[in-house]
Amino acid sequence: MFGRKKDEPSAQDSVDQLATDAPAKGAGAGKGAPTPKRKEQEAARKRPLVPTDRKASKDAERIAVQDQRQKMRQALDTGNEKYLPLRDKGPQKRFARDYVDARFSLGEYLMFGALLFVVISFVIPTGSNVLSYVLIGFWVMFLAVFADVVVLSRKLRKGLAQKFGEVERGTIWYGSMRSLQFRRLRLPKPQVQRGQFPS
Structure with missing residues (x-):
């Protein structure tokens, strides 16, 4: 009455069946090659610190x-x-270059004014009234250049803010220093004509 049915598999039969099925299922699942040893992997990755042919290198x-x-x-x-x-x-540096190159800047001629002052100071004797006038003229030019750079900085900041929203640090200084260089000696070379302001 409480006995097992003859056709129901026993627990031992189930274990035996799994043992015989496991190799059949995993037969094609192997990697097909033994795992390389650690020494072999390290040797394959090793490269010389100094190239073998130093002259060619x-x-x-x-x-x-x-x-x-x-x-x-x-x-x-x-x-x-x-x-x-x-x-x-960067796009902001390009905008600053194009803006500076498109306008006329007094700062372009500051170095020429300084050179002229040095030459005149060697030629004219010390204590002459002419030298005083030349010195006053140089200071007037210097102040005019300073005012021009201040105006340029404000206009450049406004143009950058309108186009890019936020002005990158150093861009205004970059444009101001470029305005003090003679146009033909600027690097990178100007890519726009005078009056051709960036949009």
């Missing part, structure tokens, strides 16, 4: 540096953003 490095410098020189001429130095990269 130095030549390749020198050629790569020359190529990079050539690309940077071309970028300073053409304004190619990809190879410009880090200090000149």
